[in-house]
Amino acid sequence: MLSYLLKRVGSSLVMLVIISILIFVALRMLPGDPTTVALAQGDGVTEDAIANMRAELGLDKPVLVQYWQWVSGFISGDFGYSYFSKYAVSELIGQRLPATISLTVAALVLAIVIAVIAAVVPVLLRSKWLERIVNLCTAAGMAAPVFVIGILLVLFFANLLGWLPSGGYVSFERNPAKAIRYLVLPALTLSLAIAPQLIRYLQGSIDEVRWASFVRTARGKGIGWRRTVSGHVLPNALLPALTSLGITVGSLLGGSVVVEAVFAWPGIGQLVIDAVNKRDYAVIQTVVLLAAAVFVVVTLIVDLLYGILDPRLRVAPSRRAAAAPKPQSPELTADGLLPTEERADV
């Protein structure tokens, strides 16, 4: 177990190092420089002004030194300063974090509720029709980009019915009732965007145990179908579905950027978009690396948790395939990741 743990932690760290290098290379090695944007407004920008600004931002130092300063700062929680507003990046993120967290947590909870209902109810009722409807909705949901879902919801609930505001944000401290009204549509949008992949995953793992011999035994002992599902099928099906949580969190982080743009939600996504427009590298590199770190850490925790809960997985991945029953659908690829179609894109 210890060697498994060390191995997983080690490979996660390697992954983060590679990501940080990729981000850094993209921002520093490629043409384009924040100083040109910052000084573009004023006429007659002198070479001195540019050189001064570069020195102030530390852009004149050797690249390796810059990288080391960034990464060592990142690890110790010092994210540096924004190139433009002169605020600490951590402060900027801190201001936006509550909005993003309330959005993503609400969306995740909603998505799980939607997914469990959509995957379980057709099985419970043994209704082929319901299953077909769910599958159709899932396929449509996978094809519809987040912002399309958002726009359709706005058209319907805000413009046509006028029940909910089409955008904006009110914090919980100020007015809880109003905050929830503003939260409903963004959270629903994001949850509908990630629910389809959760549904697919749940359906797959339910399908796998649904025909297992212990379910047949339970039925043979005379236990009713509903009790069999709740007592035998679900407990065994929900655990494998847990592994999809890492991917779901990744989709949440990407999706929230777009959802925040649709609903003028003042979260991290808006911060990034703003930073990209201004070429505020300090903000971009930190937020993207943080997002990657969240994804990698969640995946790691889920993996380890799964290793504790299911001892078959404590062996190396190559032997894992032989030891653990292979999920029917969605099938895992050799690398233990979902096949392309199951990963939401944004």
Add this chain to the structure above:
Amino acid sequence: MSTSDTEASDTAAPDQSVAARRPSAWRAVLGTPGTLTAAGVIVVIVLIALLAPIVWPNADTINAGARLESPSGAHWFGTDELGRDLLARMAHATQLTLLIALGAMALSVVLGVVWGMVAAAFGSWVEEILMRTADAIMAVPMILFALVFVAALGSNPIVLIVILGIIKSPLVARVTRSSTMVELTSDYVRGLTVVGLGRSRILFREVLPNVFPVIAAVATLNIASAIMVEASLSFIGLGVQPPLASLGTLLKIGYSHLPGSWWYALFPALAITVIIAAFNVIGKRLERYLDRRSA
């Protein structure tokens, strides 16, 4: 004894039928109502994109008297804020959307094939570095990764192709590597090695044609995904910039006119969804068909 015999013949039978079915791969992929519809949709969309300059040559003509008109006989999808016909603008935008997506797909295939084949052929630390890098790229939410590049390079259509091509290539690299590794252990590759063929010749001339079907499936899915990411970028204002317009750009502008002009946001939104769905359906079907064939 008798059971093992029937088992053996059971496993042998599908092989033969697969071999017999192989010539009709087209039918196997396009043989369901869903995939046939999807293929039809793609053909229509490509035709619209190709014929846009001929059918709607005056898409950019500003007509101040017909601003933001709702759909009518003259303007099926209504008009935009400058009185231009929305259907015509969407046709032209579809052209750009498809161009970027196909370009990105092509780049992702070229990059990914080389990436995966080099990893499979060299093994050891080269493979380790290459595949860890692929994992790393896939670990960052695509849109955030794209934003890093947009910040560095800007966002004209060519740059978008490059960005999307890079982001989508690790997937191609991964399937190329795993199928190549299977091929490399096969008898014909060993035979060719014994005969004395060079490694790159074996890889690109002999192995590549055999792994190509798998790559085609991923490539189709990459088109769908490239359209999705490009539209997302354009929608948040960091993709295709006016006066150029992809469907995502139109949607962004349409969304800002939403309270009154519902059609301006609705039609581009539906178009994007339908196009993505069509490519998704074909790609998935292709993937499933190949899975079954190799199983």
